[in-house]
Amino acid sequence: DTAVSQTPKYLVTQMGNDKSIKCEQNLGHDTMYWYKQDSKKFLKIMFSYNNKELIINETVPNRFSPKSPDKAHLNLHINSLELGDSAVYFCASSRSAGTSGPRPHNEQFFGPGTRLTVL
């Protein structure tokens, strides 16, 4: 019973290609996120969606475009991949403030990560 799942787990591709990473959560959360973790393990938020609406859009190149077809899915499409895009990309989800539950509302549940290598 995977709570937050991502595909693929590994992605090796050439510079200039376009690729997508998919994320799904079955926790009933309405907020989802994409994070980039570089080789120094620094976790940087890229995007956040709440109820399919973009609420956080950090300084990320236009080549990165998130898409949320519904509350349970948040995909990340990357155009014209560059060497510097190599990293581990984590999807995460949380429930919103004002919703009930036994845990803090903004506890983030992370997916297993997608290791992207651009050659």
Add this chain to the structure above:
Amino acid sequence: GQQVMQIPQYQHVQEGEDFTTYCNSSTTLSNIQWYKQRPGGHPVFLIQLVKSGEVKKQKRLTFQFGEAKKNSSLHITATQTTDVGTYFCAGRGGKLIFGQGTELSVKP
């Protein structure tokens, strides 16, 4: 903009020794969270602190939130090899900002 600094970046300890990581924010936080990421794994939520001066314990782990709500610490007593991993603080001002993490290695 809001920044969250975490030190040290690395800590190597002998099994049984204590370990502490510190987190400082440039702005007052509404709450702070701590996560653990095992090698090759993903961040997993440990705890959230909300109140000024709050102290919470989870077995050998002690979490503190500063009086001014701008700093926090995680202390592990008598480390074990299972404690290995990277510990992140994440402070919430407007959005959640992660610290750089402290990578803990434990020598048996």
